[in-house]
Amino acid sequence: MKGKQWYQATDVAERYEDKRFSKGGRLIDRRERRAVLDALGPVEDKKILEIACGTGRFSVMLAERGADVVGMDISGPMLVQGAAKARRAGVTDMVEFIRGDAAGLPFPDDSFDAVFAMRFFHLAPAPERFLEEMRRVTRNTIFFDTFNSFSSRTVYNWLLPMGSRLYDEDDVHRLLRTADLELVRADHDFVVPYGCYRSIPDRLARPIRTVDERVGGTELGDRFASVSYWQAEPR
Numbered sequence: 001m002k003g004k005q006w007y008q009a010t011d012v013a014e015r016y017e018d019k020r021f022s023k024g025g026r027l028i029d030r031r032e033r034r035a036v037l038d039a040l041g042p043v044e045d046k047k048i049l050e051i052a053c054g055t056g057r058f059s060v061m062l063a064e065r066g067a068d069v070v071g072m073d074i075s076g077p078m079l080v081q082g083a084a085k086a087r088r089a090g091v092t093d094m095v096e097f098i099r100g101d102a103a104g105l106p107f108p109d110d111s112f113d114a115v116f117a118m119r120f121f122h123l124a125p126a127p128e129r130f131l132e133e134m135r136r137v138t139r140n141t142i143f144f145d146t147f148n149s150f151s152s153r154t155v156y157n158w159l160l161p162m163g164s165r166l167y168d169e170d171d172v173h174r175l176l177r178t179a180d181l182e183l184v185r186a187d188h189d190f191v192v193p194y195g196c197y198r199s200i201p202d203r204l205a206r207p208i209r210t211v212d213e214r215v216g217g218t219e220l221g222d223r224f225a226s227v228s229y230w231q232a233e234p235r
């Protein structure tokens with residue numbers, strides 16, 4: 001799994017957010033935060049695990065909202081960024097960052113109210129094990145995103161050095177069945193691919209995003225969306 005190694009480099013970790021979420025990429029960050037908050041609902045006093053938490057964008061956001069958060073990632077340098085972010089936000093008592101492999105979560109069954117992973121499943125050629133582990137440690141909500149086949153992402157997906165698997169709906173339904181999970185909600189977005197947003201200034205990206213959101217609200221938009229957000233529960 002190339003993605004397991006790729007993010008272990010310090011320079012990759014240091015540039016991670018700037019590369020993806022500056023310029024028009026801010027709109028992507030905002031949308032992803034909304035997706036996480038929509039899926040998790042009110043988080044105050046909830047126990048939440050984020051796997052493959054990277055630089056802690058979401059872990060810190062949830063800690064700021066009063067959740068008791070564990071952020072886990074296999075990359076030490078990504079976690080260093082997360083810990084610095086938690087310090088800046090003044091939430092070190094609400095979020096713990098630990099290093100580990102999502103294939104074996106070091107927690108007893110049913111430890112968390114919710115477990116989620118963003119931008120992770122595309123790095124996993126065989127994500128069954130990750131989803132099974134997510135299911136084992138959660139009492140309620142499981143949430144993750146996928147990058148999709150039949151989308152504009154196919155144009156550059158093959159170029160990505162960390163490897164990137166694309167999913168279709170059948171793949172995800174099969175995964176959920178295997179892990180004995182029930183789909184609660186699916187949202188599809190970004191007919192215009194991430195790569196376009198992050199390469200142009202915010203002011204140019206905004207009108208494109210407005211059109212993208214309009215198209216995204218249609219059946220055709222869902223069909224060609226490059227990202228899907230999946231919320232599930234144990235059966």
Ligand SMILES: C[S@@+](CC[C@H](N)C(=O)[O-])C[C@H]1O[C@@H](n2cnc3c(N)ncnc32)[C@H](O)[C@@H]1O
Pocket residue numbers: 003004005007008051052053054055056057072073074075078100101102103117118119120123
């Ligand atoms: C694209 S980054 C996403 C980070 C964060 N979730 C976000 O959305 O900003 C993918 C992350 O998955 C982590 N990762 C890859 N393989 C992993 C594994 N087997 N267990 C835990 N984390 C892993 C990488 O270290 C990296 O931080």
